[in-house]
Amino acid sequence: MTLTWWHNASQDGPGKTYWEKVAKDFSALHPTVKIEIEAIETNQLQRTRLPAALLSSDPPDIFQAWGGGEMVEQVEADYLKDITDQVKTEVGNIGSAAEIWQVKGKQYGLPFRMGIEGVWYNKDMFAQAGIAAPPTTFAELNEAVTKLKAINVVPIAVGAGDKWPAAHWWYNMALRACSVDTLKKASTDKVFDDPCFVKAGQDLKAFIDTKPFQPNFIATPGQNDPTSANGMLANGKAAMELMGDWNRGTLDTVATDKAKLASFLGWFPVPAIEGSPGDPKAALGGGDGFSCAKNAPAECVEFLKYIVSPEVQKGYAETGTGLPVVKGAADGVTDPALKSILEATANASYVQLWLDTAYGSTVGTAMNDAVVAIFAGNGTPEKVVSAMKAAASK
């Protein structure tokens, strides 16, 4: 029998190679099962290929799943296999991160990668600018920006051209401005009436007004391109970048000098905002997982369990393309920056899923567009909230 597997490690590199190995190893353990892989670029996979395939009578057996609002919709349409009873052990090993792949207490997928977002920075530039320690509050971050400008470097690179890297700044402001309860309620009920969502936009606007970003950031791509924001950080053209845990791998792909990058790269959590009701130890994060189609054979669940087994997870960690989710796989993480993320993830009081994933594509896209308008100087904090409400009814 054959399992079809769709994943997003479409670029040649350690991630793609590793999945090929995992499929081969699984077939060696289960000689009756053959796995057909299709690696599809994320946008195509998530926006066109998967929705169309799930509408048809012949979806792939096992496919990438990001959890959150999208998964709620997929479960409502009865696309996904309920695997709650078969994966109790695995969920125990993964811990609270597995909740993102749950809908109404039932498990419909499992993560293989999970991590929180933070600021990636150039330690050499910080030393040169006389910044003693990574900032822990926005006041300190503003000071750092001033010092970095004094030595003529771009303080923060932002890939606003791709929208979401800019929107992530707003997400973090919301995380600082809103209480955890408000955030949870927003994710489940799509209610954004709390004034903290407007405050997030005001805080962001105030931050943008200090001009911490590179010029013409509205056309800078996020990643996978030497001129992108992470190209700027990787090649010593900017001192900081806000990005998720996968950034370690993507920085490597655009760096002209990988050894130099490894020597100067550091990471610190998103600073707190003084006097905000949000929990300063709450973090934004997200991950990647896989789900089985409703009518996929039982072997699909076996394969899913194999992907999140400790030894496969450890091998995944060693590829350096992301952080593993299973207890015991952490030894595979060798990179110091990734180690600090692991530590911060363990210390986080609450992990909020990326807001555009949590709220679903429709509200998420409207939110990102409205945040980008603030970056471009023709949006307002209030318009972000009204755009989200309008999209929910579209």
Add this chain to the structure above:
Amino acid sequence: MTSANQIRTSAGDASASPAGPHRAGRPSARQADTRRKWYEIIGLTAPAIAVYVMFVLVPMGFAVYYSLYRWRGVGPPTEFVGLRNYTLAFQDPIFLDALRNNAIIVFGSLLIQGPIALAIALLLNRRFRGRSVFRLLVFVPYVLAEVTVGIMWKLLLTGGGTVDAMLESLGLGSLVQPWLADLDLVIWTLLAILTWKYVGFAIILLLAGLSNVPDELTEAAAIDGASWWQIQRHVTIPLLGPTIRIWMFLSMIGSLQIFDMIWVTSVPAVRSLGASATMATYMVDNGFFARLWGYGNAVAVILFAISFVAALLFQRFLLRRDIEGAITGKVK
């Protein structure tokens, strides 16, 4: 043609009248003739018509159907909303921006490419050394794939990129602009790239048209003492009329549906702010990325309707003389 012959003989057998020159059998033979003609027409065009219906008409019907639903592409569409998606589209300032950008590209292409193409075609129509090299150079951009051209120009125009460096080295550093980042400038940058790419197509069409202008006419005009410019003005250009109109038609339809170049050259943020969105990119951004499948289909239908009406009007008023008789077979 064996099948046609078989039909002919079988049709001959079917008619009861014996063969030979007697008139009574004529009408039935004529009937058999028309029937046979229809069999041939249906038999030979059926595959093409079937493909057309399957892959053009049926999907168009589905697009209209889906556009009447509030549908996120998860599960079958159930929530009928009538024309709400259409009213929402015309209320969205970004969609209105997209319409404006399409208009800029339609008229910009016609007004800029037309004169340039005509001038170059008239020049290239004269005999001079290296003419074939020139023709090749002019045509190269058109042969390149649109995505390739888009990525190439994106790299050239990036901040501190090749274009900026060239301007600096020419002492024109003050002209350096954020070509693709300035929200007011980006659509004009894209128009310039489109002009660079498609002017070659217009030139090739016009050159083909020029080869149909009889030499006798221009020679006669020259003998009558007309200057080169007068010959172009009063003989050549009027005779190019049909070619120019066909090029205008193709250019207009292409500009309305423009997608690839905008998509790869301009980043998502600039598109979603309306600065570089066109109807087609707006459709994909909303239909696929925001998951508004019903709404996206409504935008697709609007795009189709605008293109269709524009094509009809153009044919009715500008192409009428050129295609007269081609369709109806009537001679006026």
